[in-house]
Amino acid sequence: DSGVTQTPKHLITATGQRVTLRCSPRSGDLSVYWYQQSLDQGLQFLIQYYNGEERAKGNILERFSAQQFPDLHSELNLSSLELGDSALYFCASSVSGTNTDTQYFGPGTRLTVL
Amino acid sequence: AQSVTQPDIHITVSEGASLELRCNYSYGATPYLFWYVQSPGQGLQLLLKYFSGDTLVQGIKGFEAEFKRSQSSFNLRKPSVHWSDAAEYFCAVGTGGGFKTIFGAGTRLFVKA
Numbered sequence: 001d002s003g004v005t006q007t008p009k010h011l012i013t014a015t016g017q018r019v020t021l022r023c024s025p026r027s028g029d030l031s032v033y034w035y036q037q038s039l040d041q042g043l044q045f046l047i048q049y050y051n052g053e054e055r056a057k058g059n060i061l062e063r064f065s066a067q068q069f070p071d072l073h074s075e076l077n078l079s080s081l082e083l084g085d086s087a088l089y090f091c092a093s094s095v096s097g098t099n100t101d102t103q104y105f106g107p108g109t110r111l112t113v114l
Numbered sequence: 115a116q117s118v119t120q121p122d123i124h125i126t127v128s129e130g131a132s133l134e135l136r137c138n139y140s141y142g143a144t145p146y147l148f149w150y151v152q153s154p155g156q157g158l159q160l161l162l163k164y165f166s167g168d169t170l171v172q173g174i175k176g177f178e179a180e181f182k183r184s185q186s187s188f189n190l191r192k193p194s195v196h197w198s199d200a201a202e203y204f205c206a207v208g209t210g211g212g213f214k215t216i217f218g219a220g221t222r223l224f225v226k227a
Contacts, residue, residue, distance in 0.1 A: 002157060033215075043158075043204060043217040056214050090157055099146050099208045100165055103215075105157030 003027065004106035006091050012112045018079040021109045023091030025072055029104070031055070031097030032074040034066055037108070038087035049074055050097040081113045116141045118207050120218035127195050128226050135190040135221050137205030146208035147188040148215070149179055153201045161203075164188065175199070200225045 003026035013019055025032050034046040036059075045058035049068035060066075063081075068074045078085060088108045094101035117140045127133050139145055146165050150158040162173025169181040179190045188205060205218040 002159070004157070042219050045215050045217075048214075058214055092158075100163075102160050102163065103158075105150075105159065107155075107157050 002104040002106060004091060004093050004104050006089075006106035006109050008109060009107070010110050010112070012114065013081060014114055015081055015083060017081050017113075018077065019081065019111065021076040021078070021089050021091075021111075023074045023076070023093075023106060025074070025091075025093030026104055029093035029095050030072065031094045031101070032068055032072070033092040033094070033103060034060075034074070034076050035090040035092065035105075036087045037090060038084075041087075043090075046076070048097060055097055078111070083113050086111055086113045116145075116207060116209050116216050118205050118216050118218035120203075120205055120221050122221045123219070124222040124224065126224040126226060129197050130194050133190075133192045133195045133199070133223070135203050135205075135223070137188045137190065137218060138186050139188065139205070139207045140186065141207055141209065147179075147181060148206040148208065149173065149177070149188075149190045150204045150206060150217075151175075151201045152204065152220075158204065161190070195223075195225055197225045197227070199223060 005024045007022045031050045033048045037043045046060040048056040066076045090108045092103040092105045094103045119138045148163045149161040152158045164171045202220045202222045204220045
């Protein structure tokens with residue numbers, strides 16, 4: 001158990017809908033990362049937050065947005081969902097969000113868009 | 115552009131045999147390199163990481179990796195594989211400034227009795 005929690009574990013929804021994925025980092029970690037894992041794209045970095053502020057952006061679509069709250073939990077919002085958004089979404093956390101940090105991954109949220 | 119290549123999509127080894135998983139990276143500066151393992155239905159777990167210093171890095175679960183700058187490689191090794199090592203292994207490079215991690219496509223390891 002990494003100490004990172006993600007809810008829900010599974011999510012099934014329809015095209016065009018909007019969903020919110022939630023992540024609670026390990027106690028003491030200030031940085032949160034979001035990743036998408038799909039069969040065709042592999043594991044892709046989406047976005048990183050540190051203590052409430054966006055720090056780095058990867059291949060995140062404009063239909064997707066995220067934020068980190070004062071209690072350090074984070075939410076990833078996916079809107080206007082398409083079939084291709086079906087994937088495993090991982091959250092990870094680290095102490096300070098630097099290049100040398102170890103990232104601890106949550107178990108993931110499996111999103112299925114029908 | 116930065117990239118990570120894991121040439122082997124899957125590898126099968128016998129239990130007790132040695133293992134080497136290949137990883138090649140493309141990055142202009144000195145890279146930060148990582149190996150992660152993902153068991154079925156689980157998130158990723160860090161095995162080891164390299165930033166500088168000794169090019170042979172020891173990790174958890176008996177794994178080690180060697181950084182070879184001349185070959186742009188960071189291969190993962192284990193002298194004796196256990197059935198519980200069956201999983202998917204990802205090599206990753208951490209780019210400068212803001213930590214954008216680029217992952218390889220992964221190598222799935224099968225262990226036969």
